[in-house]
Amino acid sequence: MTDWRGWFEWLTPFYLWFDGVLLFYMAATLVINLVLIIVGWVTVNRYVSLRPLRDYRYVADSPMSLPVSILVPGYNEEPTIVESVRSLLHTQFSQLEVIVVNDGSRDRTLEVLVDAFGLVPVQRVPRSGLPTQPVRGLFAGADDTRVLVIDKENGGKADALNTALNYASYPLVCAIDADTLLDPEALARLVWEFQSHPDTVATGGIVRIINGSEVSHGRITTINTPRGLLANIQIVEYLRAFLGGRLAWSRWNMLLIISGAFGLFRRDVLIDAGGYDPETITEDAELILRIRRRRADLGLPCRITFFPDPICWTEAPVTIQQLGRQRDRWQRGLGETLVKHRDMLFNPKYGRTAFLSLPYYWLFEFLEPAITVIGLTLATIGLIVGLVELDVYVLILSFAFAYGFFLSMIVIMIEERAFRRYPNWRDLRRMAWAVLIENFGYRQWQAVVRFRAMFRIHGRRQQWGEMTRVGFAAPAATSPAGTPDRATS
Amino acid sequence: MLRDHLDLVVRLVVVILAISLTLMAMVVGFKIRRDRIERRSSNLRSRLLRSWQVLDYPEILATDAIVANGSIHDQADFAAACHSAENSDWCDESTTTTLARAAEESGLTAALRHQLHHRRPARRGLAIVIGSYPATRMDPRQVISFTLDKDPTVRAATVSCLERIATPDAAAALIAGLRRGTLPGPRFVERLGHPWAVPTILDALDRIPDSSDEDERARCDLLRALSLAKDPRATPVALRIARTGREEERIQALRVLASTVHDAEGATKQDIEDLAAVLAGDSHPNIRTLVIPVLHNADDERSRRLLAGLVSDANWFVRRDAARALATLGTPGREHLRRIAAGPDRFAAERAAEELAELAAAHHLRASHD
Numbered sequence: 001m002t003d004w005r006g007w008f009e010w011l012t013p014f015y016l017w018f019d020g021v022l023l024f025y026m027a028a029t030l031v032i033n034l035v036l037i038i039v040g041w042v043t044v045n046r047y048v049s050l051r052p053l054r055d056y057r058y059v060a061d062s063p064m065s066l067p068v069s070i071l072v073p074g075y076n077e078e079p080t081i082v083e084s085v086r087s088l089l090h091t092q093f094s095q096l097e098v099i100v101v102n103d104g105s106r107d108r109t110l111e112v113l114v115d116a117f118g119l120v121p122v123q124r125v126p127r128s129g130l131p132t133q134p135v136r137g138l139f140a141g142a143d144d145t146r147v148l149v150i151d152k153e154n155g156g157k158a159d160a161l162n163t164a165l166n167y168a169s170y171p172l173v174c175a176i177d178a179d180t181l182l183d184p185e186a187l188a189r190l191v192w193e194f195q196s197h198p199d200t201v202a203t204g205g206i207v208r209i210i211n212g213s214e215v216s217h218g219r220i221t222t223i224n225t226p227r228g229l230l231a232n233i234q235i236v237e238y239l240r241a242f243l244g245g246r247l248a249w250s251r252w253n254m255l256l257i258i259s260g261a262f263g264l265f266r267r268d269v270l271i272d273a274g275g276y277d278p279e280t281i282t283e284d285a286e287l288i289l290r291i292r293r294r295r296a297d298l299g300l301p302c303r304i305t306f307f308p309d310p311i312c313w314t315e316a317p318v319t320i321q322q323l324g325r326q327r328d329r330w331q332r333g334l335g336e337t338l339v340k341h342r343d344m345l346f347n348p349k350y351g352r353t354a355f356l357s358l359p360y361y362w363l364f365e366f367l368e369p370a371i372t373v374i375g376l377t378l379a380t381i382g383l384i385v386g387l388v389e390l391d392v393y394v395l396i397l398s399f400a401f402a403y404g405f406f407l408s409m410i411v412i413m414i415e416e417r418a419f420r421r422y423p424n425w426r427d428l429r430r431m432a433w434a435v436l437i438e439n440f441g442y443r444q445w446q447a448v449v450r451f452r453a454m455f456r457i458h459g460r461r462q463q464w465g466e467m468t469r470v471g472f473a474a475p476a477a478t479s480p481a482g483t484p485d486r487a488t489s
Numbered sequence: 490m491l492r493d494h495l496d497l498v499v500r501l502v503v504v505i506l507a508i509s510l511t512l513m514a515m516v517v518g519f520k521i522r523r524d525r526i527e528r529r530s531s532n533l534r535s536r537l538l539r540s541w542q543v544l545d546y547p548e549i550l551a552t553d554a555i556v557a558n559g560s561i562h563d564q565a566d567f568a569a570a571c572h573s574a575e576n577s578d579w580c581d582e583s584t585t586t587t588l589a590r591a592a593e594e595s596g597l598t599a600a601l602r603h604q605l606h607h608r609r610p611a612r613r614g615l616a617i618v619i620g621s622y623p624a625t626r627m628d629p630r631q632v633i634s635f636t637l638d639k640d641p642t643v644r645a646a647t648v649s650c651l652e653r654i655a656t657p658d659a660a661a662a663l664i665a666g667l668r669r670g671t672l673p674g675p676r677f678v679e680r681l682g683h684p685w686a687v688p689t690i691l692d693a694l695d696r697i698p699d700s701s702d703e704d705e706r707a708r709c710d711l712l713r714a715l716s717l718a719k720d721p722r723a724t725p726v727a728l729r730i731a732r733t734g735r736e737e738e739r740i741q742a743l744r745v746l747a748s749t750v751h752d753a754e755g756a757t758k759q760d761i762e763d764l765a766a767v768l769a770g771d772s773h774p775n776i777r778t779l780v781i782p783v784l785h786n787a788d789d790e791r792s793r794r795l796l797a798g799l800v801s802d803a804n805w806f807v808r809r810d811a812a813r814a815l816a817t818l819g820t821p822g823r824e825h826l827r828r829i830a831a832g833p834d835r836f837a838a839e840r841a842a843e844e845l846a847e848l849a850a851a852h853h854l855r856a857s858h859d
Contacts, residue, residue, distance in 0.1 A: 049611035052565035053618060053646040063717060064679035120850035123843045125805060142851035196641045198673055391497040398505050409512040413519050420523060428520060432513065 008385040015378075015387040022375045022396060029364055030403045033244065037410050040247035044308060044418045051309070059195065060092040060188035066195060067095035068187055068264070069168035073160030074100055074178040078107040082116040084178055087218030089146060093187040097146050099164040100178075104133075104154025113149050118142050126166040130275040132159050138167070157260075158276035158283040165275055168267055175284075177261045179315055181210065181220060186310035190264040199301040201269045201291060204258030205310035206242045208421065209235050211318065220313060225427040230323065232434035233442055234316045239411045243308060250306035254357035256292075258304065260284030262312035269295070280340070282333025289341045296350050308418065324449050331453035334366050339457065369450035372400075376444070401439045408435040530566050537570040541624075542579050544587055553595035564615040571622040588624035598625055605631065610640035617643065621650035629659045636666035644672050652680035660689035667710055668703075674710045682717025690715055691726055705735060712741035719748045724757055731764060736773060743768070743779035750786050762787045769795045774804035781807075785814040793818060797825040801837040808837065812844040823848070 059065050070088050074081055081100065088098045102110045113119060119139035133155035141147040152163055161175055172194060174187065186205055193203045212226030225232055249255040260283060273294045276283040288304060295302035317323040338361060345362070347354045379396055382388030412431055415421070422428065533552070540548035556567045574580040592598045604616035617635055620627030627650075635647040648666065651659040660681060667677035681690060690711050697704050697711075712730065715723040727745035730738050750761050765783035768776050777799060784792035796818075799811035815822040829841040 049561055049609070050614065050640075050642045052561075052568060053611070053614040053642050055645075055649050058649065058679075062679045064675040064682075064713075118854050120847060120854060122847055140847075142847075142854050195673065195676065196645055390495075391501070394498045394501055398501050402505050402508055405509055406512060409516055412516055416516070416520055416523050420527075423524075423527075425520070428516070432516070 008387055011382075011385075011387055015382050018375075018378060018382075019388065019392055022371070022379065023392075023399075025371055025375075026396070026399050026403070029368070030399075032360065032364060033403075033407055036248040037244045037407060037414075039251055040244055041410070041414055043247045043251045044243065044414055047308065048418045054189075054192060056185050056188040056192060057092070059192045060185070061094055063095070065093075065095060065188075066172050066191055067097075067170040068093065068172045068174050068191065069164075069170040069267070070096060070098045070174045070176060070187075071161055071164035071168065072098060072100045072176060072178050073103060073157045073164065074105065074109055075103045075154070075157070075160075076105045076107045077109050077178040078105070078112055080179050081109055082112055083215075083218045084181065085113070085117070085147065087181045088176075089144070090184065090218060091182055091187050092184045093191070095170070096187065097148060097169060099167055100147070100149045101160040101164045102149060102151045103156070103160040104152065110139075110149065110151055114139060117144065117147050117149075119147070119149055122148075124148070124167055127168065128166050128271045130162040130166055130271065132163040132166065135163060156278050158278040158280070161283070162275040162278075165267070165270060171267055172264055173267045173270060174262070174264045175260065176312060177314060180207075180261050181215065181218065181313045182262070183311040183313070184219070186262070186312060187264075189310035190307060193305060193307055194264070194266075197303060197305075200266075200303045200305060201295065201301075202258055202263060202265045202288065202304045204246075204255075204263040204306050205312055206306075206308050207238060207259050207261045207312050207314055209238060209316040210313035211316050213313070223421055224424070225422055225430045226318075227430075228318055229434060229437060230320065231316050231318055232430045233438045234323070236408050236412070236431055236434050236438070239415055240408055242306070243411045243414045244407060246306040247308060249357055250304075252352065252356075253303055253305070254353050255304045255306055256288055256353070256357050256361055257285045258288055258306070259312075261314050262310075280333060280336055281329055282337065285333055286337040286340065289337060289344065292350065292353060293341065293344060311421075320445075327446055327449050328453040328456075331366075331369070331450040332457050334361070335454060335457040338362055338366055366454075369447040370454060372444075372447040373451040400443075404439055404443065405435055526562060530562055533563060533566045534570050534573075537567065538573060541570075541574055541584060541588060544584065546587070546591060549588065549591040550595045553591055553597040557595060557597040557600035561611050561615065564612075564619060568615060568618050568622075571619065571624060574624070575622065585623035589626060592625045601625060601627070602631070605635070610638070610643045613638065614640070614643045614646040617646050617650045621653040626654070629654050629656065629662050633662040633665065636662070636671045637669065641672070645676065648672060648676055648680050652683070655683065655685045657685075657689050660686035661693075664689065664693050664711070668697075668707050670703075674706065678710050678714045679717065681711070681714035684718050684720045687715065687718050687720045687722050690718075691723065694726060699735070705737065709737050709741045712738060712745055716741065716744035716748045719752075721749050721752055721757070724749050724753060724761070728760055728764060731768070736776075740773070740775050740779060743776060743783075747779055747782040750783050762792070766791065766795060769799060774802070774807055777802060777804065777807045778810055781810045781814050785818065788818055790821075793821055793825055796822075797829060800826075800829050800840055801834045808840045812840045816844045816848050 072081075072084065072088070077084070085098055085100060088096075100113060102113070118141060120142045122138050122140040124138050124140075133153040136151045136153065139149040139151070148167065150163055150167060152160070155163075165173060172191065174190070176182065190203050190205060194200050209226075209231060210220065211228070211231040212224040213220050214222040214224070225235060246255060246257070263284065269291060270287075273287070273291045277286055277290070280286040292302055292304070317326055338358075344350045344354050345358050350358075375396075379388055379393055383390065383393045412428070412435070416428075422431070533555070536548065537552050539545070540552060556563050559567075574584075589598075601616040601620050604612050605620075607613050607616070613635065617627075617632050619625050620632065629651055632647055632650055636644055638644050638647065648663060651663050651666075663677050663681050663686070666672065667674060667681075694708060694711055697708055699705065699708070712727070715727065723745050727742040727749070731742035731746060732739075734742060746761050746764070750758065753761055761783060765780040765787070768780045769784070771777055771780075781796065781799065784796050793815065796811045796815050800808055800815065802808050802811065812826065815826050823845070826841045826845055829837050830845060832838055
């Protein structure tokens with residue numbers, strides 16, 4: 001009987017080429033991400049050694065510190081908005097205002113804010129003219145004038161941010177998600193960065209997952225990892241993304257993303273760049289590229305950094321459906337942004353960003369799920385029909401496993417070295433278990449989700465999406481967290 | 490052949506397992522080490538504070554020696570302990586004298602002086618920070634050059650150190666750094682904004698000429714520092730500059746007057762209020778804005794009339810601030826606002842009406858809570 005595998009022998013040259021390309025791609029991914037992590041390690045070590053010299057309390061209290069407008073876009077945030085705003089008002093920073101935008105909510109977001117903060121109707125003149133949906137009313141605290149609430153027609157998150165930007169009084173603006181809590185010193189740490197490096201136009205902090213932690217009156221009282229495996233996997237992913245990738249890109253001033261959940265910007269630079277784009281899905285990623293483009297066009301310095309110490313805490317999705325939607329959205333947003341600014345790629349006008357970080361994001365962030373899914377599928381087919389050797393197949397799988405495991409362990413070491421937010425052995429056990437298990441199904445599932453998302457990239461006006469919030473005291477149901485880099489894996 | 494493949498697979502799996510276990514062991518080892526460092530840090534801080542509180546001299550010598558040769562962690566702990574001691578009631582002059590003597594005897598002071606020239610910025614910075622505390626006080630002239638350090642964190646630590654030293658020499662060093670521009674001006678201004686720096690600032694204002702843009706910026710920064718200090722000794726100079734200086738200097742001088750008018754008395758208070766009355770008609774909107782707090786403080790009929798006039802100002806911010814000032818001047822102020830709200834000037838009437846509406850809403854809210 002004829003061996004049926006012989007029918008596929010004509011594909012042998014293709015598979016030989018394919019094996020080589022796939023292995024080369026995986027080796028390149030490993031080397032590049034190793035370099036990023038090593039640079040991240042060195043950067044964080046340097047930061048940790050200099051940390052005792054930084055007097056953040058002074059920055060928080062000094063009347064000469066740059067004041068900050070905190071912009072909080074909100075849609076159907078009734079369960080969490082009051083606690084969020086209280087947490088912001090208790091931030092250790094003396095000169096701030098909190099501008100909450102109620103973006104046409106269908107629940108009682110506005111009402112709970114008015115009751116909780118004693119808001120009264122006021123008149124204010126916008127300081128800039130970014131186009132937005134109509135504003136229905138403005139409310140300010142009768143006693144605490146730091147709070148301004150803007151009620152407007154629904155227009156999406158970017159539109160809400162632009163509205164807040166129009167009414168912001170201060171030279172620095174901090175955009176945060178309505179479902180996040182800031183560490184008390186977070187703002188002071190970011191403002192320090194602006195004050196010590198005056199050419200900084202934007203800086204972002206790290207987003208961490210609050211699931212499992214205890215919160216009281218808008219402050220985190222105990223930090224724990226959650227019990228659920230999915231949330232722990234996301235904790236490790238976020239650490240990989242922030243401590244692995246962003247530290248290095250920031251060190252080289254080639255950062256392309258500041259998380260929408262927590263970023264501090266110069267207001268004049270934001271306005272000059274046109275504010276947030278309501279037509280993109282992930283306004284945070286697109287904004288940074290647009291700022292870089294604009295500053296390069298004007299020949300002005302553009303220092304954009306990531307700072308690993310100031311922390312914002314956010315709820316992570318705990319169901320696979322919500323997580324899938326979130327990752328789908330991030331992948332589509334990334335693709336949209338890269339396509340929109342594709343003319344920056346290899347364009348000398350945009351410096352190292354055009355030749356290093358943009359190609360990286362194209363090849364190793366955006367296209368990675370396609371290469372993973374297609375590569376594994378073809379490799380499996382090749383194994384079945386005898387065109388791929390078993391040892392090569394196993395080599396590919398074990399390479400992927402080892403590389404992900406290796407990088408995750410290193411970022412856990414970085415976290416332990418620099419921040420120790422999870423000091424308990426139980427937390428280390430949970431994270432280590434998550435690092436192990438994510439290789440058996442989770443990463444493959446995520447690759448498929450993101451691969452499918454690549455076929456749905458099109459210009460579509462941004463929507464909030466349906467969310468169910470339960471508040472900080474209980475385990476989170478769902479939330480669109482800020483957009484980290486896709487975790488390097 | 491299959492056996493060869495399986496053999497290779499098994500080897501690969503073993504290698505991966507070995508790498509994974511090695512990494513896990515590294516992480517665990519790392520955590521154990523970090524736990525140890527944390528415990529050591531906590532113990533050291535406790536030892537330091539305990540020995541300082543009871544003035545256990547042998548223990549102070551021993552811990553100082555640890556710090557002199559210690560790691561960045563040890564020195565950071567020492568700096569943190571110094572900060573805690575500085576803010577406590579048991580740390581008095583005899584304590585700091587004893588600690589300074591021990592620092593000298595143990596070699597800590599000498600080690601810190603040597604460390605000022607370390608190649609690592611963290612070490613240089615820690616030497617500067619620790620040297621700024623009374624227990625290990627350094628001469629400000631030793632640290633002034635570090636306002637030029639190549640690392641911005643060390644430069645920032647240096648100005649912080651000079652502020653803590655808080656002597657005329659330290660103020661002079663800060664002013665010198667300000668003029669060199671090694672950090673943004675506000676970083677020096679905030680450190681100079683204290684009463685202990687006022688005589689040195691006034692002296693510098695006398696000496697800095699008014700000839701170039703850099704000099705004008707320096708003078709403005711120094712005036713800004715005087716406004717933070719809120720010291721009446723600055724009032725005469727501020728009055729003079731507010732009358733005769735360049736535009737930006739006059740603005741800063743008005744800030745000084747706005748900050749000192751609350752404590753001014755007699756002829757000085759009258760001079761400030763008279764000047765504010767004249768400047769209420771100045772061509773620069775920032776100047777008109779800055780006289781508002783002075784007029785508000787005066788709270789007499791003349792100042793209320795002037796504030797009412799400013800509610801009709803061409804500049805929105807002047808109108809807003811003037812209306813707000815009137816709103817907080819009790820019934821006479823609100824009477825002025827009502828008259829403006831009913832008057833012919835549309836913009837002024839709108840501003841006054843908005844202010845009254847906000848007042849009414851706030852009053853209603855408080856009443857409903859009561």
